[in-house]
Amino acid sequence: MTQPFSLDGRVALITGASSGLGRHFSQVLANAGASVVVGARRSSRLDELVEDIGTAGGEAAAVPLDVTDRDSIGNAFTEAEARFGVVDLVVNNAGVASSGRAEEMPDDDWQVQVDTNLTAVHRVACEAARRLIAAGKPGAIINVASILGLRVAPGTAAYNATKAAVIHLTKTQAVEWAKHGIRVNALCPGYFRTEMNQALLDSPRGGELVNRVPMRRIGRMDELDGPLLLLASEAGSFMTGSALVVDGGHLCSSL
Numbered sequence: 001m002t003q004p005f006s007l008d009g010r011v012a013l014i015t016g017a018s019s020g021l022g023r024h025f026s027q028v029l030a031n032a033g034a035s036v037v038v039g040a041r042r043s044s045r046l047d048e049l050v051e052d053i054g055t056a057g058g059e060a061a062a063v064p065l066d067v068t069d070r071d072s073i074g075n076a077f078t079e080a081e082a083r084f085g086v087v088d089l090v091v092n093n094a095g096v097a098s099s100g101r102a103e104e105m106p107d108d109d110w111q112v113q114v115d116t117n118l119t120a121v122h123r124v125a126c127e128a129a130r131r132l133i134a135a136g137k138p139g140a141i142i143n144v145a146s147i148l149g150l151r152v153a154p155g156t157a158a159y160n161a162t163k164a165a166v167i168h169l170t171k172t173q174a175v176e177w178a179k180h181g182i183r184v185n186a187l188c189p190g191y192f193r194t195e196m197n198q199a200l201l202d203s204p205r206g207g208e209l210v211n212r213v214p215m216r217r218i219g220r221m222d223e224l225d226g227p228l229l230l231l232a233s234e235a236g237s238f239m240t241g242s243a244l245v246v247d248g249g250h251l252c253s254s255l
């Protein structure tokens with residue numbers, strides 16, 4: 001029963017692996033049997049993660065990666081390939097968020113979110129696809145979007161817009177690459193406590209937000225494991241172009 005979820009023999013690259021969801025995803029994929037390559041800018045954190053994965057019996061390597069830099073993306077894939085072989089599983093997870101009223105948002109804030117959350121997702125996925133197509137190998141790409149790509153909250157205009165775009169981009173990539181055996185799906189988490197949102201969750205607004213979740217709580221990281229492995233593995237072999245929501249019912253909360 002669990003065999004279809006195995007990632008034995010797979011080579012995974014996870015962007016934004018230095019904290020939060022990306023760190024957790026890296027450990028989950030390694031536990032399922034993948035050789036994992038973890039990328040982000042804060043390399044000391046990646047080194048700790050590689051050690052933790054090794055201690056748990058997994059196989060991992062760290063690569064320096066700034067997803068807003070095209071050369072850095074290419075180098076990360078080249079290093080990953082030299083270490084473990086062609087990357088056939090990508091978790092496009094790196095992301096940034098800032099909050100504030102739309103009309104007051106500095107251009108720089110807008111741009112960094114578009115560059116990191118959208119342009120980089122496109123470039124990383126294309127780098128993976130080009131290499132898979134050249135190698136004649138199938139693969140899976142998971143683009144991490146958000147419930148804010150499907151419904152809006154005020155104060156995060158750029159984030160909402162980039163995450164909605166990632167969902168549409170995912171569907172386009174799925175349609176274009178299906179013939180090459182490359183599945184592309186979006187994972188849309190609700191709220192999970194990380195460095196990105198801890199200040200919000202600890203504020204009075206955070207309490208109100210949790211009250212609007214039908215399950216009356218935020219998610220635990222391990223509640224993303226099944227959905228992640230479904231999209232990554234043969235268990236999801238007929239899934240492509242989907243946007244998988246994991247949010248305790250938050251999107252269904254009453255209007």
Ligand SMILES: NC(=O)c1ccc[n+]([C@@H]2O[C@H](COP(=O)([O-])OP(=O)(O)OC[C@H]3O[C@@H](n4cnc5c(N)ncnc54)[C@H](OP(=O)(O)O)[C@@H]3O)[C@@H](O)[C@H]2O)c1
Nearest residue numbers: 016018019020021040041042066067094095191192194196
């Ligand atoms: N937590 C949630 O509730 C939630 C809900 C929905 C969606 N998400 C999405 O989940 C993803 C992970 O977020 P998180 O909550 O885990 O936040 P986090 O703890 O702040 O992690 C963000 C990660 O992105 C990396 N990153 C940012 N800019 C980068 C760049 N230019 N190049 C490479 N890596 C970069 C950071 O690494 P470095 O700074 O070391 O580079 C860090 O590892 C994001 O896409 C986020 O939008 C989170």
